[in-house]
Every structure is written in structure tokens, then in C-alpha cells.
Amino acid sequence: MNSSYQGGVVDEETDTFQTLSQTIGSNIKKISHNVSSMSKMVNQLQTPQDSQELRKQLRQIQNYTQKLAKDTSTMLMELMKMPTDHPAQKLTRDRLSDEYLATLNAFQATQRTAAQKSKEDVRKVKAQNINIGDPFAMGGNKELVKMGETNTRKQEQMTMQKERELQELEQRERDIRQLENDIMDVNQIFKNLGTVIHDQGAIVDSIESSVEYTSQNVESAVQEIQQAGNYKNKLRKKKVYLTLILIVIISIILIIIFHN
Template identity: 75%
Template sequence: MESSYQGGVSFEDRDNNFQRLSQTIASNIKKISQNVSSMSKMVNQLQTPQDSQEHRNQLRQIQNYNQKLARDTSSLIMELMKLPTDQPAHKMTRERLRDEYMITLNSFQSTQRLAAQKTKEDVRKVKAQSASINIGDPFAMSGDSSNKELMEMGEPTLREQEQVMQTERSLVELEERERDIRQLESDIMDVNQIFKELGTMIHSQGEVVNSIESSVEYATVNVESGTQELREAANYKNKLRKKKVYLFLALIIVVSILLIIIFHK
């Protein structure tokens, strides 16, 4: 009975837990990757005729969902990495899922950066247009002083009402896009934190030398690598020595030729 337990947890339960976590992580990575693909297509449609506020809202929803899914998956991977296991297959599965997740997370962050970049460009354009037409002053946009006189005398014209409504819509879109930028920048920092946490976990576990067998293999590789470096250094010194000898011989020949020419004259 004792041989089937370790730390109060049976090997069977531990194996089931590993399988459950690895399957959930694999499913999440697939979902994140699919969402990143959808996001990438939607980001490429920004600043094109397909762009609209509804389009941006859908992009924001996918981005928010993917951000939460990435954070949950990170927690699951850390839990998986903490599980003790002596099975080579489990170690390979754990490393494969970790690497796939980090690759997918990197693609997700790249898409976030591109979305933030395009949104910032939109905000700059809107602000530039606002500065040029003095947004907030419907008379300045019309460029017609007679319209201002009409406004003072009575009801605003239809054109002026449309300009005021357009100004209000521009202000609302500007606020929404600035809010999107702040959210995207916060999410990008969150993804950076995930990378940092995973890196710390990998470093603290020292998976390269986490067993006697791997330590021996690691030492063997280092010895072989050191021997190879010494061999390469010796070859380099020999080549350098030969090069010096050749240069010295060449110098002697040149000097000899010069002396022959001088004495001959």
C-alpha cells in the first residue's frame, strides 16, 4: 500500500490530475490560437471600409475573453509544472504544452500591439481634425459667418445641427478609442507579467538538471563541449603559428630580393 502513495496522494490520482490539467491546457491553447487568428483578421480590417464601431466592439470582446483565458491557462500551466512526476512522457507533455502556450501567447501579444498602434493612429487623426476645425464650435466648422448670425437670431440651421451631432459622435468615438488604448496597454503589460512568471517558474525548477540522470547528461555535454572548445583553440593557435611563420618567410624573401637588387646595382 505504501508503494502506491507518495506525499499522501496515490500515483493513480496524481496521474489522473496530470491528464486532466494537460487536456484542459491543450484545449485552452487551441481556443487562444483560434481567437488570435480571428483577432488578426479583424485588426487588419481596421482603417478600411470594413471598419466600424460595431467591428471594434466585437474585436474588444474577443480580446477581453482571450485575455482572461490566457491568464487562466497560465495558472493551469504553473499548477501542471508543480506536479511531481518521474515519467518521461509526462515531462515531454509538460514541456510541449508550455512551449506551445508561450508561442501562442507571443502571437496574441503581437496582435494586441498592432491593434493598439492602429487605434493610436486613429486617435491622432481625430485630434488633428479636431484642432483644424475647432471642434466644439459648430460655427467654426461651417466657415460661414452668416450662419452664426442666423443662430443668434433664431433656431440653428439643419447643416449646423448635423455638424453638432457629428462633433458629438466624434467625441464619443475618441473617448472609446482612448479607452481601448488604455485597456490594450494594460493587457499587454499583463501578458508581459505572465511571461515573467513562467520564466521564474522554469528557472526555479531548473528542469534541465532536476534529476541525477539529467545532471550526469548535462555534465557530459559540458565536458564534451569544453573538449571541443579546447580542440578548436589548439587548432586556432596552430593556424596562427603557421601564419606567422609564412609571414616571416615572406618577409625574408622580400628583404633578400631587395638586397640582391641593391648589391647588383
């Protein structure tokens, strides 16, 4: 009776593990596919293919992928906390963790590129439209009075154009702020996962931290080699100085002997 109950618990945990693993694996593929689509869209920014519709699609897929990444992170942390008595489960858990972190790195890199290009666009628009904050500043009243009906219509069209530019600029600035918040959220996901995986006794390094760690090791090795080389040079110089001093002393002694 007791044994049967325990077996039922084990089977239930195994089923939960498999369900979570399959869902996480499916989400990782979706995120990876979305990142690929986002990357193509980001590459079209600031090109003739750039448009408001493109930016709208990019914003939508970025928001969806951000939510999917958060949900997947929650499930992965739940999976990491589950007991893994079977080696196959541990391998599956570690593989999913590595794949997810690599995909998250790619997602964050695409976000940063999109944010950087959006900031460049905003700076250009502001530089080209000094009076963008005042779209109705088109001239004095005296000039407006002298204008005919045609010129007045052109003036209204210019004003409407300025209003659209102002709205687009405000939307881009909102998108930038949202992207920056999303990037911070991804950083928090990295920290949370790192804490959970560290508690499980595993080592997790993102691509950036791995490169930084390798660079530090190389710099440390170079410094040690330089220190060893400096020590050898000092030792060699010391031997030369001692030899010269010994020669001088012997020469003085010989001169004194021959002189006497």
C-alpha cells in the same frame, strides 16, 4: 496500509496532472481559435468593413482571450511544478508548454497590430479635426445671430457630430491604453513562465529571442571569419615585405662586390 496510502497519493497526483493537462490543452485551442478570429478582425480595420460594431467585438474577444491566457498561465505553472516520474507526463508537459508559448506569441503579435492601427486612426482623426477638443467652437456669436432656423439646425447637427467624434476618439484612446497594458501583462506571463521552466531545467525561448540568438551567432561567426581573413592578409603582406627587403639587401651586396 502505508503502501496503499502512498498508492492513493500517486493516483491522486496522476488524476490532477491529467485534469490540468486536459484543461490547459482545451484552453490553448480556445486561445488559438480566438487569435485567428482577432487576426481577421484586425485585417478589416481601416478598410470599408471597419465599423464601431467590429471594434466592439474585437475589444470583447481580446478581453476574454487575455483573461483566458492569464488563467492558463497559472495552471501551466502549477503543472510545471508537479513532479513527473513518468516520461509520458514530461513529454505532455513540455508539449503543452511549447504550444502555449507559440499561441501566446501569436496573441501578442495580433495585439500589437491592433494597437498600431488604433494609434494611426487616432492621429488621423486629430489631424482632420483640429478643434476636436472644443466641439462647440463653430463660429462667432454674430454669425449665429444672422443664421436662420435651417442653418441653426445644421449647426446643431454638426455639433452633435463633433460630440460623437470626440466620444469615439476618447474610446479609441482608452482601448489603446488597455491594449498596451494587456501587452505588458503578456510580457510578464512570458517572464513568469520562463522562470518556472528554467527552474525545472528546461530551456524556453520565444520566437523573437530565438531569432535574436541565431542572429547573434551568425554575426559572431562572420566577425571571426573576417578576423581570420585579416590575419592571413597581414601575414601575407609581411612575407612580401620581408622578401623585398631581402632582395634589396642582396642587390646592394652584389653592387658593392661588382663595383670593387
